[in-house]
Amino acid sequence: xxxxxxxxxxxxxxxxxxxxxxxxxxxxxxxxxxxxxxxxxxxxxxxxxxxxxxxxxxxxxxxxxxxxxxxxxxxxxxxxxxxxxxxxxxxxxxxxxxxxxxxxxxxxxxxxxxxxxxxxxxxxxxxxx
Numbered sequence: 001x002x003x004x005x006x007x008x009x010x011x012x013x014x015x016x017x018x019x020x021x022x023x024x025x026x027x028x029x030x031x032x033x034x035x036x037x038x039x040x041x042x043x044x045x046x047x048x049x050x051x052x053x054x055x056x057x058x059x060x061x062x063x064x065x066x067x068x069x070x071x072x073x074x075x076x077x078x079x080x081x082x083x084x085x086x087x088x089x090x091x092x093x094x095x096x097x098x099x100x101x102x103x104x105x106x107x108x109x110x111x112x113x114x115x116x117x118x119x120x121x122x123x124x125x126x127x128x129x
Contacts, residue, residue: 039045
């Protein structure tokens with residue numbers, strides 16, 4: 001349950017940030033766009049880019065290993081999430097029994113303490129939570 005709450009909280013926090021970042025992205029300067037276009041059309045730059053694509057530098061091996069490691073971590077997280085969801089679905093048949101137990105406990109507390117006392121306790125837990 002804690003993982004589910006954390007996942008929902010992460011989505012609620014990250015989604016607005018991503019949307020606001022897209023909405024606030026500045027427009028590039030036309031002069032800079034022209035300079036970039038000129039660089040891309042330069043034959044020496046095109047030859048260098050082609051050579052880089054054909055013979056990638058040795059440092060790219062680390063990036064590929066990092067990506068594989070990231071993919072493995074993501075797969076592990078997905079497996080953990082699947083197992084958690086499986087456990088959550090497996091717990092559904094026990095819900096009627098648990099609700100019955102809660103109902104019995106609440107009824108016993110209501111008889112012992114009274115309505116006002118229970119409402120104050122619930123309000124206190126609500127404020128603390």
